[in-house]
Amino acid sequence: MLRRLMLSAAGAAALLTASVSAHAADVKEVQMLHWWTSGGEAAALNVVKQALSKEGYAWKDVPIAGGGGEGAMTALKAMVAAGNPPTASQILGYFAVDYAEAGKLADVSSLAQKEGWAKVIPTALQKFTTTNGKWDAVPINIHSVNWIWLNKALMDKIGGTEPKTFDEFLALLDKAKAAGVIPLALGGQPWQEATMFDSVVMSTGGPEFYKKAFIDLDESALKSDTMKKSFDNLAKLRAYTDPNYAGRNWDLATAMVIKGDALVQVMGDWAKGEFKAANKEAGKDFLCFRFPGTDGTVIYNTDMFAFFQVPADRQAAQLALAVATMSPAVQSAFNIVKGSVPARMDVPDTGFDMCGKKGIADVKAANAKGTFVGSMAQNYAQPPAIGTGAYHDVVTKFFHGEIKSSDSAVTELVKAINAAK
Amino acid sequence: MTISVAPIAVPEPPGATVRDKLQQYLPRLVLAPSFALVLIFVYGFNLWTLFLSFTNSKAFASNTLVGLTSYQKLWTWTFETDPPSSWYTALVNMGLFGGLYVVICLVLGLGLAILLDQKIRGEGILRPIYLYPLALSFIVTGTAWKLLLDPGIGLEKAVHDWGWTSFHFDWVVNPRMMIYCVAIAGIWQTSGFVMAMFLAGLRGIDGEILKAAQIDGASAYATYRRIVIPIMRPVFLSALIILTHMAIKSYDLVLSVTGKNPGGAAELPSTFMYSYTFTRNQMAVGSTSAVIMLMSIAAIMIPYLYSELKEKNR
Numbered sequence: 001m002l003r004r005l006m007l008s009a010a011g012a013a014a015l016l017t018a019s020v021s022a023h024a025a026d027v028k029e030v031q032m033l034h035w036w037t038s039g040g041e042a043a044a045l046n047v048v049k050q051a052l053s054k055e056g057y058a059w060k061d062v063p064i065a066g067g068g069g070e071g072a073m074t075a076l077k078a079m080v081a082a083g084n085p086p087t088a089s090q091i092l093g094y095f096a097v098d099y100a101e102a103g104k105l106a107d108v109s110s111l112a113q114k115e116g117w118a119k120v121i122p123t124a125l126q127k128f129t130t131t132n133g134k135w136d137a138v139p140i141n142i143h144s145v146n147w148i149w150l151n152k153a154l155m156d157k158i159g160g161t162e163p164k165t166f167d168e169f170l171a172l173l174d175k176a177k178a179a180g181v182i183p184l185a186l187g188g189q190p191w192q193e194a195t196m197f198d199s200v201v202m203s204t205g206g207p208e209f210y211k212k213a214f215i216d217l218d219e220s221a222l223k224s225d226t227m228k229k230s231f232d233n234l235a236k237l238r239a240y241t242d243p244n245y246a247g248r249n250w251d252l253a254t255a256m257v258i259k260g261d262a263l264v265q266v267m268g269d270w271a272k273g274e275f276k277a278a279n280k281e282a283g284k285d286f287l288c289f290r291f292p293g294t295d296g297t298v299i300y301n302t303d304m305f306a307f308f309q310v311p312a313d314r315q316a317a318q319l320a321l322a323v324a325t326m327s328p329a330v331q332s333a334f335n336i337v338k339g340s341v342p343a344r345m346d347v348p349d350t351g352f353d354m355c356g357k358k359g360i361a362d363v364k365a366a367n368a369k370g371t372f373v374g375s376m377a378q379n380y381a382q383p384p385a386i387g388t389g390a391y392h393d394v395v396t397k398f399f400h401g402e403i404k405s406s407d408s409a410v411t412e413l414v415k416a417i418n419a420a421k
Numbered sequence: 422m423t424i425s426v427a428p429i430a431v432p433e434p435p436g437a438t439v440r441d442k443l444q445q446y447l448p449r450l451v452l453a454p455s456f457a458l459v460l461i462f463v464y465g466f467n468l469w470t471l472f473l474s475f476t477n478s479k480a481f482a483s484n485t486l487v488g489l490t491s492y493q494k495l496w497t498w499t500f501e502t503d504p505p506s507s508w509y510t511a512l513v514n515m516g517l518f519g520g521l522y523v524v525i526c527l528v529l530g531l532g533l534a535i536l537l538d539q540k541i542r543g544e545g546i547l548r549p550i551y552l553y554p555l556a557l558s559f560i561v562t563g564t565a566w567k568l569l570l571d572p573g574i575g576l577e578k579a580v581h582d583w584g585w586t587s588f589h590f591d592w593v594v595n596p597r598m599m600i601y602c603v604a605i606a607g608i609w610q611t612s613g614f615v616m617a618m619f620l621a622g623l624r625g626i627d628g629e630i631l632k633a634a635q636i637d638g639a640s641a642y643a644t645y646r647r648i649v650i651p652i653m654r655p656v657f658l659s660a661l662i663i664l665t666h667m668a669i670k671s672y673d674l675v676l677s678v679t680g681k682n683p684g685g686a687a688e689l690p691s692t693f694m695y696s697y698t699f700t701r702n703q704m705a706v707g708s709t710s711a712v713i714m715l716m717s718i719a720a721i722m723i724p725y726l727y728s729e730l731k732e733k734n735r
Contacts, residue, residue: 074699077481098480098702188594189681244573246594247680385479389701393507393685400596400684403504412504419494420703 026316032305033062033079034090035072040273044338048140051324057317062086080104085308087318093379094387096128096137096306105136106307106315108322115326120344122367124374125302137306138325139343141335142363145268145375146199146291146299147355149275151257154181155287158263162289166203166233169292173240176263184237185253185262188246190396191388192253194377196266197234197395203293204230207371210299214381215373217417223410231398231406237266238399246400257286266291268301268378272339272355281353288355290362298366301378302343390416467715470708478704491709508710511688514600518675518689519668521604522611526664527657529608530615535645537616538623548620551613559610563677566606567593596686599679603687606678607671615660622656623649658725665721669714690714 030052036045049059062079064072076089085104099105112118112135118126121139129137148169150160158179163169173183186192202210205226213221221227242262245253254274256262265271275286282288290297305325307318324330331342336351341359345367349360366372374380377395379387394416398409477487498508505513533551537544554562569575570593580588592598626649634644672691679687690710698707 070700081481094702095480102481187680188683190683190685191681193683242573243591244571244594246596246683247567247599249680384700384702388696389703396683397504397685400686402596402684402686408504420701 027314028056028317029058029060029314030088030317030321031060031062031086031314032088032090032321033064033072033076033086035064036090037063040277040337040339044334047330047333047337048321048324051327051330052320055320055324057320062089080308085310087310087314088305088307088321091137091304091306093128093301093374094383096304097131097383099306099308100131100136104308105131106309106318107134107136108138108307108319109133109135111135111319111322115323117326120346122300122343122345122363122372124367124372125300125343127374128302128380129304137304138322139302139304140325140331141338141340142298142300142302142343142359143268143270143340144298144300144359144362145195145378146202146294146297147269147271148264148266148289148291149254149257149271150264150287150289151260151262152283152285152287154179154260154263160263162287163292164295166200166293170236173237173263177240181260182242182256182262183240183264185256185265186237186241186245187248187250187253188241188400189248189250190392191377192250192267193234193399194392194395195268195375196237197230198299198375198377199266199291199294200234200237201227201230201376202297202299202373203291204233207297207373210297210373214376217382217386219414222414222417227410227413228406231409234395234399235406269339269341269355269359276339282355283353288358296362296365296369297371297373298362299373299375300363301375301380303340385420386417390420470711470715473704473708474712476705478708480702480704482704487705491705494706495709495713505685507685507688507693510686511690511693511710514687514689515669518600518604518607518671519665521601522607522668522671523661523664525604525608526612526615527660529612530660531619531650533612533616534619534623537620548617551616553613554610555614557610559671559674560677562606562610563603563674566602566609567678567680570602570605593678596684599683599687600675603671603675603678607668607674610674611664611667615664618656618660619653622653626652658729662722662725666718669718 034045036042052059062075064075072090073095076086076091079085080099091099096105117129117135117138121129122142125139125142129135129139154176158175158181160172160175163172176183186196201213205213209221209224209226212218213224213227250267250271251274253262253265254267254271255278257265258275258278258280269288272282272288275282280286305321307322310318326344328342328344328347331344332347332351335342336356339356341352341356341363345360345364347360349357352360363372376382376387376391381387382391390413394403394409394413397403397412398406403409403412473482474491475486475488476483477485477490495508498506499512501509537547537551541547570590572578572591572594577588577590580590593602630648630652631644634648639647670691671689672695675687675689675692676682682688682692691714694707694710694714696707697703697710701707
């Protein structure tokens with residue numbers, strides 16, 4: 001104890017002299033706000049921590065538990081408003097744009113140019129990491145939502161094959177129903193239903209339609225027959241859920257597939273983490289396919305680290321974090337643990353499982369073809385007022401029968417989007 | 422609740438020592454910090470919210486005034502019933518949940534208190550059992566009730582396993598009935614507390630009055646109906662106030678019982694306010710709904726405070 005006291009006293013003295021000298025020492029500490037507190041997520045973040053500690057930077061967590069990060073976003077708002085932002089914060093979609101537009105983010109463009117980030121990050125994603133050409137955030141991973149996850153044993157039992165179209169998907173679900181298993185494991189919460197609807201729209205209308213409707217918010221596309229058909233297709237899926245789906249958490253739905261109670265779940269690739277945690281192996285215990293009819297497209301969301309404007313003595317730590325996050329080795333190691341795919345397209349896929357390998361290849365192909373699009377449900381196509389707000393509302397009300405027909409669903413969607421603009 | 426500081430008027434004796442003066446001001450000095458805190462963090466922020474409701478604030482607070490736009494939005498949403506707007510659902514649910522919660526808690530609480538007041542054995546054990554749910558947080562209550570009522574693993578499955586297979590109880594997964602499950606969980610949590618309030622009231626009644634009633638030949642029912650319950654009017658009022666404000670600010674309970682609002686059917690004004698302010702980045706609309714919540718609480722509280730104060734002055 002005494003020793004520690006003396007050490008810290010010595011340290012304090014050293015700090016004092018350092019700050020007195022003309023060349024103020026940099027703070028060798030990264031303050032990071034995030035909500036990656038569950039086992040797998042924390043393990044993934046540890047990769048970044050270790051990379052930083054090799055550079056001599058200490059890591060100070062500002063963790064706020066809670067999957068979707070709602071609590072964290074509220075805490076971040078308070079910290080920034082008080083003029084005491086963290087070095088960096090985990091951030092999602094349009095929240096990064098909000099902070100950038102409010103002039104709260106730092107500029108790391110010179111580093112970005114030196115390292116050539118613009119070439120290796122998918123173009124559509126750079127909308128969130130740059131503002132007016134200036135880099136203010138870096139992506140650590142890419143998730144995509146247009147996946148289906150199947151129990152392989154059940155698939156073998158009913159003799160199912162990979163469905164390539166929406167109709168084949170329905171046929172497969174019918175087979176499962178006939179065999180007496182729950183065909184579709186669904187958590188009936190607004191965000192889960194809306195996330196599934198992203199894939200349904202892509203499958204029904206294709207990438208051009210998706211972009212026109214959700215990225216451009218073209219009213220004729222939103223009201224079109226294709227959109228009506230998408231709602232009808234969504235309604236068809238409802239018949240394959242078990243009766244108790246309303247309000248279920250997504251991980252419980254994944255557990256139904258893992259245990260073999262249900263055949264398939266439509267969910268983003270974070271579901272793979274649940275399979276991994278249950279010691280299941282891709283290709284052997286479970287299968288991953290793109291949502292039928294969406295192969296070749298990637299509906300993405302991403303986790304980013306946004307850099308805030310901090311005093312000069314903390315900027316070195318900020319840049320060190322940026323370098324560590326964007327290093328191919330960290331991106332690879334992080335995403336193998338997290339279950340997502342690297343945000344850099346030049347990271348080799350060695351070490352990833354078959355789902356990861358497919359994900360990496362798909363991102364590259366989709367970026368080249370221009371079919372790499374943001375998820376509406378996850379607020380990567382539109383700001384939260386429209387995504388979490390209007391879109392979730394209309395989809396969940398339709399799915400639970402409050403909105404009775406696809407005709408009125410499209411009318412309501414346009415109305416809700418206009419009210420939220 | 423408000424803190425009222427009664428004016429302390431002590432005539433200053435001539436030649437008072439410093440000590441006397443200090444003693445005279447001590448109550449004010451002690452109360453001043455909490456008074457200042459309440460002034461800023463309750464009333465100050467009330468005003469701030471009121472101000473925000475007239476601005477065009479979205480993700481962050483903005484100072485640009487746009488008048489009654491947000492109020493107009495809420496007003497039109499109030500009458501959108503097909504499909505129901507979130508705000509309409511929130512208001513209807515508030516009425517259903519609040520009404521059931523307050524009335525049933527009062528009835529159950531009074532009933533339990535009367536039964537416990539019969540000088541029974543083991544009251545010392547029974548009373549804490551009824552009171553105990555209040556020690557749990559609403560999140561715990563909500564999650565436990567969600568699991569209990571879940572048809573796949575809870576009540577319905579248990580009854581099926583006992584052999585009554587036609588039994589059907591799926592309220593907690595049926596968006597239209599969910600709000601009743603929230604009420605069940607809330608009532609379970611709070612009725613014991615209301616019982617304790619009534620029990621204290623019952624114990625405070627002068628035994629002589631009851632004896633007099635007995636001598637006059639009043640039945641037990643008539644004694645309660647005509648004497649005991651009227652005497653407990655202040656307890657009713659306090660319980661009513663506490664229950665009403667608990668119902669209006671109820672937030673964690675509804676989220677944990679319903680599981681993130683499927684079908685948008687489990688909205689309450691409090692969840693509406695939170696989601697518009699913090700997740701949908703429409704802070705102005707969120708603030709407006711908060712102002713309306715405050716006004717509805719005030720509409721209940723002010724007549725109550727007024728009548729209480731009037732009685733004291735009489």
